[in-house]
Amino acid sequence: MIFVAGPGHGAPGVLGPVYLEGTYSEIYPDKSEDAEGMQRFFKQFSFPGYIGSHVTPETPGSVHEGGELGYSVSHAYGAVLDNPDLIVTCVVGDGEAETGPLATAWHSNKFINPARDGAVLPILNLNGYKIANPTILARISHEELEYLFRGYGYTPYFVEGKDPMEMHQRMATIMEECVLKIKEIQREARVSGKIERPRWPMIVLRTPKGWTGPAEVDGKKVEDFWRSHQVPMGGMHDNPDHLSRLGDWMRSYKPEELFDQNGTLIPELKALAPVGNRRMGTNPHANGGLLRKALKMPDFRDYAIQMEQHGTEEFQNTKVLGLLMRDIMRDNPNNFRLMGPDETASNRLQDVYQVTKKVWMADIYPEDEGGTELSRDGRVMEMLSEHTLQGWLEAYLLTGRHGLFHTYEAFAHVVDSMFNQHAKWLDICRHHVPWRRSVSSLNILLSSLVWRQDHNGFSHQDPGYIDLVTNKNPDVVRLYFPPDANCLLSVADHCFRSVDYINVIISDKQNHLQYLPMDEAVAHCTKGIGIWGWASNDDCGVEPDEPDVIMASCGDIPTMESLAATAILRAEFPELKVRFVNVVDLFKLVSEGEHPHGLSDWDFNSLFTPDKPIIFNFHGYPWLIHKLIYRRSKQERIHVRGYKEEGNINTPLELAINNQVDRFNLVIDVINRVPKLGSAAAHVKERMKNKIIECLAYAHEHGRDQDEIVHWKCPYTDPCD
Numbered sequence: 001m002i003f004v005a006g007p008g009h010g011a012p013g014v015l016g017p018v019y020l021e022g023t024y025s026e027i028y029p030d031k032s033e034d035a036e037g038m039q040r041f042f043k044q045f046s047f048p049g050y051i052g053s054h055v056t057p058e059t060p061g062s063v064h065e066g067g068e069l070g071y072s073v074s075h076a077y078g079a080v081l082d083n084p085d086l087i088v089t090c091v092v093g094d095g096e097a098e099t100g101p102l103a104t105a106w107h108s109n110k111f112i113n114p115a116r117d118g119a120v121l122p123i124l125n126l127n128g129y130k131i132a133n134p135t136i137l138a139r140i141s142h143e144e145l146e147y148l149f150r151g152y153g154y155t156p157y158f159v160e161g162k163d164p165m166e167m168h169q170r171m172a173t174i175m176e177e178c179v180l181k182i183k184e185i186q187r188e189a190r191v192s193g194k195i196e197r198p199r200w201p202m203i204v205l206r207t208p209k210g211w212t213g214p215a216e217v218d219g220k221k222v223e224d225f226w227r228s229h230q231v232p233m234g235g236m237h238d239n240p241d242h243l244s245r246l247g248d249w250m251r252s253y254k255p256e257e258l259f260d261q262n263g264t265l266i267p268e269l270k271a272l273a274p275v276g277n278r279r280m281g282t283n284p285h286a287n288g289g290l291l292r293k294a295l296k297m298p299d300f301r302d303y304a305i306q307m308e309q310h311g312t313e314e315f316q317n318t319k320v321l322g323l324l325m326r327d328i329m330r331d332n333p334n335n336f337r338l339m340g341p342d343e344t345a346s347n348r349l350q351d352v353y354q355v356t357k358k359v360w361m362a363d364i365y366p367e368d369e370g371g372t373e374l375s376r377d378g379r380v381m382e383m384l385s386e387h388t389l390q391g392w393l394e395a396y397l398l399t400g401r402h403g404l405f406h407t408y409e410a411f412a413h414v415v416d417s418m419f420n421q422h423a424k425w426l427d428i429c430r431h432h433v434p435w436r437r438s439v440s441s442l443n444i445l446l447s448s449l450v451w452r453q454d455h456n457g458f459s460h461q462d463p464g465y466i467d468l469v470t471n472k473n474p475d476v477v478r479l480y481f482p483p484d485a486n487c488l489l490s491v492a493d494h495c496f497r498s499v500d501y502i503n504v505i506i507s508d509k510q511n512h513l514q515y516l517p518m519d520e521a522v523a524h525c526t527k528g529i530g531i532w533g534w535a536s537n538d539d540c541g542v543e544p545d546e547p548d549v550i551m552a553s554c555g556d557i558p559t560m561e562s563l564a565a566t567a568i569l570r571a572e573f574p575e576l577k578v579r580f581v582n583v584v585d586l587f588k589l590v591s592e593g594e595h596p597h598g599l600s601d602w603d604f605n606s607l608f609t610p611d612k613p614i615i616f617n618f619h620g621y622p623w624l625i626h627k628l629i630y631r632r633s634k635q636e637r638i639h640v641r642g643y644k645e646e647g648n649i650n651t652p653l654e655l656a657i658n659n660q661v662d663r664f665n666l667v668i669d670v671i672n673r674v675p676k677l678g679s680a681a682a683h684v685k686e687r688m689k690n691k692i693i694e695c696l697a698y699a700h701e702h703g704r705d706q707d708e709i710v711h712w713k714c715p716y717t718d719p720c721d
């Protein structure tokens, strides 16, 4: 069993027990089991330079920080997936229960298969208050509350009262009853093989907030009221009355009966704790790297798209990822889960259904046969709650397993905060908690991208999640923009093998041109950035190769427009030397020393030259590129195009034109910025402007782009190496 403490500032609920059972002193020997160690243990709590009041990664036995409220239940459920013998006891704050993420997470019980998964025992701590308010669930009738949880599919057990000794007994009895009920449900499913959704037990624990603390302070009610939140009584340095009341309060727990002269817990109490790995702080599920097994990975090269020439074949980029994951899930039947809100098929990952369906413990209708892909033992997870999905996956990873979360790019923002919190967790583990073993990276696929929302429009266009990712510690975040399917395979293979990162992969699901045969894709992705010689004409064969302009791209759709612009430039200006650079690993752009992947200035200048104009076509918001490369030489030569909130129901080219990432505007950018073109290229510029007018008129007349745009292919006839 592991414990998840949901309520705000819930760390003492874990720190106390793990110290008393001895784990804390084993891991942190200076917090020894005596008066001196105990004093150090107390002093560090919520103290500058030490540990927080939340269940931070430094706390043994924790997979849930809890500082940001709302994720306790989804984390608890994620931990028990494919963990048949694990029970997670999860205390939920009644304030926390008002959050959106927590409210939706109760439905996790519709995804738990009692034969294959473990169980969660949620305990709603109905202490009545938050920081400065009553809680909603504490101020509705017993009947309403009971119906609410019955409606969620649980059997609620109520434990209510104020007398500590009576409550301990009652709670122990109900806990035992619930655990026996869980075991009975599991035995029934595992022996009979009949898998139906059971009514899992849960507990409503109604106790006073600030229970056993000071009843009143300065004539104001504190115990059983919101004033007891976090710091029930302040002024310890300058209010002798408060200090003496604190002493009385602490002595009310009769420490002299619990600890010996040395300050060590007396043996008969210590003996109450379980031993070895059954202790709260040593359960390996809460340090999942101990249990993690590397995935058995098929060779991603076997899924390669074959091509004779660069940029002439089309394929749905994400489809190959579905094929790769199909075989990963076949070969790793117990430790890989695929999660997404409602779009596994829409994101073209549906080949996974050949080996495993979507788990669904709610009703299944006959008409679901042949298409809905539901089953009791599926290992794909779809629920229209990004919060619940990400919570499940985070805990699944922290307990030693693997997976991928895919979502619409624009709606990844729904879980911005969860990304932040998980990144902070990984950051602390990496830098400050050496005893935590490495866990699988959180792999996030953003698909249904900003540039292909032909019928969804403006609301579905938002590449800002990428900006968010760049704010986090460079040691824990990675951003990949594979331009085609073979690059996606290479990137995905790398991400599935990696540990301790959040890898965000941006890849569209629609048909796209395929640029690199597998060997070239592997080399390109390994470098993370590189020149595409076949699209460039600055390689004279006799150094120095001096381009007039660098066409750079990052992202599948901007790459195609940039290539099309390059083709126009080469046809219109045969003397113009164009170098084409593609970026897969966005952090290559950052200066060395600021990100582990950052290029040295030597390498950056050799790719981009120290002083020639760069026309950078980017998938996301253009200013992000300026932020990342602000230390590179001659900023004024770097001209970035990207999404600038010019969207509607648009054809792909129309959207590109409105945001000026299209081929024609890119050609105009080059004419404007390469000194030897300018007015000397006025006729070409005029033709580009006419083309823009013509293409927009065609889109508005026919509702689609011209065939020459839709079926554009790279014009270079050199075969791939």
Ligand SMILES: Cc1ncc(C[n+]2csc(CCOP(=O)(O)OP(=O)(O)O)c2C)c(N)n1
Binding pocket: 006, 007, 008, 009, 067, 068, 069, 070, 092, 093, 094, 095, 096, 097, 099, 125, 127, 129, 130, 131, 135, 209, 229
């Ligand atoms: C998402 C989020 N919003 C606001 C806060 C600030 N906050 C910290 S504790 C708390 C009250 C929590 O009440 P409850 O869940 O009932 O826990 P209790 O302290 O009563 O056990 C709030 C609002 C937070 N930590 N996270």
Ligand SMILES: [Mg+2]
Binding pocket: 093, 094, 095, 125, 126, 127, 128, 129, 130, 135, 209
């Ligand atoms: Mg509360």
